[in-house]
Amino acid sequence: MPIPENVPKMERISAKQRALEQIQRWITEGTLRPGEKILDGELAEVLGVSRTPVREALQILEMQGFVEMQPGCATRVTPIRREDVYKIYPPLAALDATAVEMAAERVTEEDIRSLRRINERFAEALGNKAFYDALVLDEQFHQTILEAADNPYLTSFITTLQRHVRRFKYVFLRKAVVSPSRSIQEHAAIIDALARRDKESAARIMKQNWLRPMREIADRLQREEDEEKGGA
Amino acid sequence: MPIPENVPKMERISAKQRALEQIQRWITEGTLRPGEKILDGELAEVLGVSRTPVREALQILEMQGFVEMQPGCATRVTPIRREDVYKIYPPLAALDATAVEMAAERVTEEDIRSLRRINERFAEALGNKAFYDALVLDEQFHQTILEAADNPYLTSFITTLQRHVRRFKYVFLRKAVVSPSRSIQEHAAIIDALARRDKESAARIMKQNWLRPMREIADRLQREEDEEKGGA
DNA sequence: AAACATTTGTCCGTATGTATA
DNA sequence: ATATACATACGGACAAATGTT
Numbered sequence A, B: 001m002p003i004p005e006n007v008p009k010m011e012r013i014s015a016k017q018r019a020l021e022q023i024q025r026w027i028t029e030g031t032l033r034p035g036e037k038i039l040d041g042e043l044a045e046v047l048g049v050s051r052t053p054v055r056e057a058l059q060i061l062e063m064q065g066f067v068e069m070q071p072g073c074a075t076r077v078t079p080i081r082r083e084d085v086y087k088i089y090p091p092l093a094a095l096d097a098t099a100v101e102m103a104a105e106r107v108t109e110e111d112i113r114s115l116r117r118i119n120e121r122f123a124e125a126l127g128n129k130a131f132y133d134a135l136v137l138d139e140q141f142h143q144t145i146l147e148a149a150d151n152p153y154l155t156s157f158i159t160t161l162q163r164h165v166r167r168f169k170y171v172f173l174r175k176a177v178v179s180p181s182r183s184i185q186e187h188a189a190i191i192d193a194l195a196r197r198d199k200e201s202a203a204r205i206m207k208q209n210w211l212r213p214m215r216e217i218a219d220r221l222q223r224e225e226d227e228e229k230g231g232a
Numbered sequence C: 001a002a003a004c005a006t007t008t009g010t011c012c013g014t015a016t017g018t019a020t021a
Numbered sequence D: 001a002t003a004t005a006c007a008t009a010c011g012g013a014c015a016a017a018t019g020t021t
Helices: A015-028 A040-047 A051-064 A082-104 A109-127 A131-149 A152-173 A183-195 A199-231 B015-028 B040-047 B051-064 B082-104 B109-127 B131-149 B152-173 B183-195 B199-231
Strands: A067-070 A074-077 B067-070 B074-077
Touching: A015 A040, A015 A051, A015 A152, A040 A051, A051 A067, A051 B051, A082 A131, A082 A152, A082 A183, A082 A199, A082 B082, A082 B152, A109 A131, A109 A183, A131 A152, A131 A183, A152 A199, A152 B082, A152 B152, A183 A199, B015 B040, B015 B051, B015 B152, B040 B051, B051 B067, B082 B131, B082 B152, B082 B183, B082 B199, B109 B131, B109 B183, B131 B152, B131 B183, B152 B199, B183 B199
Parallel strands: none
Antiparallel strands: A067 A074, B067 B074
């Protein structure tokens, strides 16, 4: 019997990595809720591993700001408030603007084509109201630029902040939405700027591409809050 | 015999924390050299602790980009090259510009006075050629702005990048220097902008306050490299 | 190519410290 | 306030995986 050569990558995935990804997902999607106490022993049992890899994963999650560890006392999921939009988005906007600046110095024609293709599919997804697909494609757009920028610090920070954005949306909007309003045009404008090697324009548009959704979300949450108070 | 009540704080510093700070210092100051292989067992022995806290510290250091872990194989100090100035400074400039923007919305008169005082002492130190003091005061200046910005993400990222800057200087300049040229005036200009709540100016100057030293260092290293080749 | 040696990744037991009754 | 329970922090040992002779 021929063994299927279809085993894509027999990458021995470590227990630490599995624990990290699973806990991270639980936190971002709200399964582990903000402020909730975490018992490493309990998590270890559920994940079917010992406490050591769980604890190592928690170290990383603390560094990323997803959990807070009070030494000897307890470790809990980092709380999150509505006002935190204003803490998450501005650094992300600044970093992604820097990323697109640096990408402008290195992009290939191939990259440009790839970006256009992604933006086309992004537009399609939005047209079909396939919002989850749109979200994925939006992230892919930024990811491609990140790769072109070729800067590990930018990659690390931006990836972390994007995950915080995702958690914020899950917690307060109960789903991971994309703010479609002008995104397609902005993406196109960024691509054009990149093709022209116009760093300043690319950076400026990219910044707005983050700050506008921030304001939209903040306003929306503000309205909801007002309604709650008005209704109560 | 009365026990001295002078024991400032009996803060039980954890083994993990001690290990983290010590290894971090060894890496930034070049005791552990770029690319050097790290044996957690060896470090544990030297630090007088077990492997567990050392490994937990290494998780954090990997997240911060100071070590690279190849699963199952080895963990080594992240290599660093001259060109990496261009990878470290731009994100730092962007983040610190964002920090000063957000600080502008919150600074108190007290903060402003504190900043002026720090800048005075910074100028004095530079005048006395007390470069180490100057470096400390420079970091204090940025730290004060960071606290005013009150944003954990900015704090975390900027602190990490500042440490990378420090390592870079130790490795390639063999000491932690400050680029004095126009720093005093720039700091003063930033403070003035903060006092006026002028976000745009503050951010612009702050960005230059990082990018100018970057270019100075890059040029200096370029010259040294040219001389090496010329001499050889 | 196979067995070895080294090093990492993981497990589990224990003690210290914190919060609760 | 004392005692109790519990979670965390650390240590030591084992096993899996990698590179080497």
